[in-house]
Amino acid sequence: MDYLGKYKSAVAARSTCSEVLAGSQDGGIVTSMFIYALEEGIIDGAIVAGQGEKPWQPKPIVATSVEELLSSRGTRYNVCPNMSVLKESVRKYGLDKVGIVGTPCQIQALRKAQLYPVGLRDVCDKIALAMGIFCMENFSYQSMTQIVQDHCNVDLHSLKKTDIGKGKYWAYTNRGAVSQIPLKLTHKYEQPGCHVCLDYVANLADISTGSVGSPDGWSTVFIRNNNGENIWNKAVAAGIFETKPIESVKPGLELVTKLATEKITKNQKELEHRATFGVGKGLRNPYI
Amino acid sequence: MANKITVGHVHMSGCTGCLVSLADNYEGLFTILDNYADLVYCLTLADARHIPKMDVALVEGSVCLQDECSVEEIKETRERAAVVVALGGCAAYGNITRFCRGGQWNQPQHEGFVPIGDVIDVDVYIPGCAPCPQQIRNVCVMAYLLLKGTPEQQALAKAYLAPLMALASEGSKATSSEACGCDIMTKVINQGLCMGCGTCAASCPVFAITMEEGKPNINRDMCIKCGACYAACPRAFFSFDVVNQYENILGIIDGAMNPGGN
Structure with a gap:
């Protein structure tokens, strides 16, 4: 099993834009990349997680301005169906060059949609930049609410940031309080569909990124294909990111590989368990 | 010419939207017809009155059980085509014709419409209403590679078409799929x-x-x-063998559609 997918290079990086970093989850890679790509005309807009109706509820939006991209910074740790506005981005917003950010499963969906564009007329050849984010699992909005309000005892209205790291789920409030619970308490709230996922670092994205492997405030970045490399190199040359060789940072790719192996091994076991779930009856396996 | 495959468009009870979608590949349709496929039967676009022998039949529309001609033609299609493709939701799943109860002019007695898989075995499904032009194009290119390509291309085309063939074998078992x-x-x-x-x-x-x-x-x-x-849906079917090669496959399709290399 290829745990980290194909990639051309891996680096530790962070945005050089202080405005992005002020509200980004880690190194501000996705936001800065899309802002750069938008300003350079590499994309006409990007599908990102905007603000939904309820506090901390994301909503997929087609961002066509720097302001919209900036206001979509940061991880919300609950489901944002970015693929759902893909057709709209081309047919209603008229984008010819679409940027999209997604979890590994969403990037899988994107690539499948490009190969089998059953109901996505004139969309599949307009994907200009697919940014993938590392993902161990995700939560429904209600699950996230339960974790933050019941377990962390933080009101969603005073929540400033949530984070998963170092084996804990963290909730930071606007007034500076920090609440943390062991990550294992959150496992039961995970979205069931995540338990059959066999991708941790968005193997099929042009560029994928996440905090794991790099120091606080930095992100690990995999540059995966020619398109990703081309755009990434231009952005670095334009001073959008500062980078460090991934070998020079702790904990480095070793930890990424460890977590990817853990996730995929666990979920392969789950698929085996599903195959013999009942008495002589199993649950469906989507992988063929 | 000799290397082209022969393709027909068989019109059952459908709205011609699937054929329009095929034509919406614009110059791409010409590329397909110039290089890969001869259109040997298509009531709208080709001058042939009877269903001939062909490699691939693209069937649009569901079968009206009360229309003797349709029933006869879908059976002939199965006998004369090596590969039968259900092109679009009506042929594959019944689609909007599932809601017909008869009573419409000018054939009010036409009330039973079934997916073609209820009457014949179907090899490949292309769902959707209408399936998008690029999906039809991709299947056309892959069908060509499957029948005329190198062993390597044949393997790739087989892998690409496998899930659409699986949908067909599942959908052809009547009532196994709601298709909605x-x-x-x-x-x-x-x-x-x-x-x-x-x-x-x-x-x-x-x-x-x-x-x-x-x-x-x-x-x-x-x-x-x-x-x-x-x-x-990526959780309906997902083949790592195919999707991990997305760049290669999209490149092959792109190359096939630009044979001059521009």
Whole structure:
């Protein structure tokens, strides 16, 4: 099993834009990349997680301005169906060059949609930049609410940031309080569909990124294909990111590989368990 | 010429939207007809009155059981075509014709419409209403590679078509598939497989699916049973062998559609 997918290079990086970093989850890679790509005309807009109706509820939006991209910074740790506005981005917003950010499963969906564009007329050849984010699992909005309000005892209205790291789920409030619970308490709230996922670092994205492997405030970045490399190199040359060789940072790719192996091994076991779930009856396996 | 495959478009009870979608490849259609396929039968575009022998039959529309000619033609299609493709939701799943109860002019007695798989074995399904031009194009290129390509290309085409063949073998068992938003419910969400990506909602031609709290909410009154949502869902079927090669496959299709290299 290829745990980290194909990639051309891996680096530790962070945005050089202080405005992005002020509200980004880690190194501000996705936001800065899309802002750069938008300003350079590499994309006409990007599908990102905007603000939904309820506090901390994301909503997929087609961002066509720097302001919209900036206001979509940061991880919300609950489901944002970015693929759902893909057709709209081309047919209603008229984008010819679409940027999209997604979890590994969403990037899988994107690539499948490009190969089998059953109901996505004139969309599949307009994907200009697919940014993938590392993902161990995700939560429904209600699950996230339960974790933050019941377990962390933080009101969603005073929540400033949530984070998963170092084996804990963290909730930071606007007034500076920090609440943390062991990550294992959150496992039961995970979205069931995540338990059959066999991708941790968005193997099929042009560029994928996440905090794991790099120091606080930095992100690990995999540059995966020619398109990703081309755009990434231009952005670095334009001073959008500062980078460090991934070998020079702790904990480095070793930890990424460890977590990817853990996730995929666990979920392969789950698929085996599903195959013999009942008495002589199993649950469906989507992988063929 | 000798290397081309022969393709026919067989028109059952459908609206011609699938054929229009094929034609909406614009110059791409000419590329296909110039290099890969001879259109040997197509009531709208080719001058042939009877269903000939052919490599691939693209069948649009469902079969009207009360229309003797349709029943005869779908059987002939099966006998004379090596590969039968259900082109679009009506041929594959019945689609909008599932809601017909007869009484319409000028054939009010025409009331029983079934997917072609209820009458004949079908090899490949292309769901959707209409299936998008690029999906039809991709299947055309892959069908050509399957029949005329190098062993390597044949293997790739086989892998690409495999899920669409699996849909056909599943759908041809009458009543095994609802082919509507219900499939998203029963085969994906009920099975604990949905991760809320939203591809189903994007693929629905009639906007019957909205994402509520990160999961598809299906308006069954609006659903036309075209099968697009389920076919698009990455948790309906997902082949790592195929999708991991997405750049290679898209490159091959792109190359095939630009034989001059521009």
